[in-house]
Amino acid sequence: MKNGARTDAYCMAKYGTKWVHTRTVVNSLSPKWNEQYVWEVYEPSTVITVAVFDNNQLDANSRAIGAKDAVMGMLHCLKMS
Numbered sequence: 001m002k003n004g005a006r007t008d009a010y011c012m013a014k015y016g017t018k019w020v021h022t023r024t025v026v027n028s029l030s031p032k033w034n035e036q037y038v039w040e041v042y043e044p045s046t047v048i049t050v051a052v053f054d055n056n057q058l059d060a061n062s063r064a065i066g067a068k069d070a071v072m073g074m075l076h077c078l079k080m081s
Helices: 060-064
Strands: 009-015 018-021 047-054 070-078
């Protein structure tokens, strides 16, 4: 988070070879996306990964110094059948 005061958060999820990217919720400490994605399940033991990022490309100072988006959290889930 930028100075701990705010975040421009988005999520990315990966299942198998498919990636999805949510919209960025700007200037919020409690972002909500309410988005749904559907994947066809071919292999029940495939891992799904969800990560939350702070978008540093929207902040002029961060962008000027070439800052990359910061990972705020990540979850890997595996459901065994």
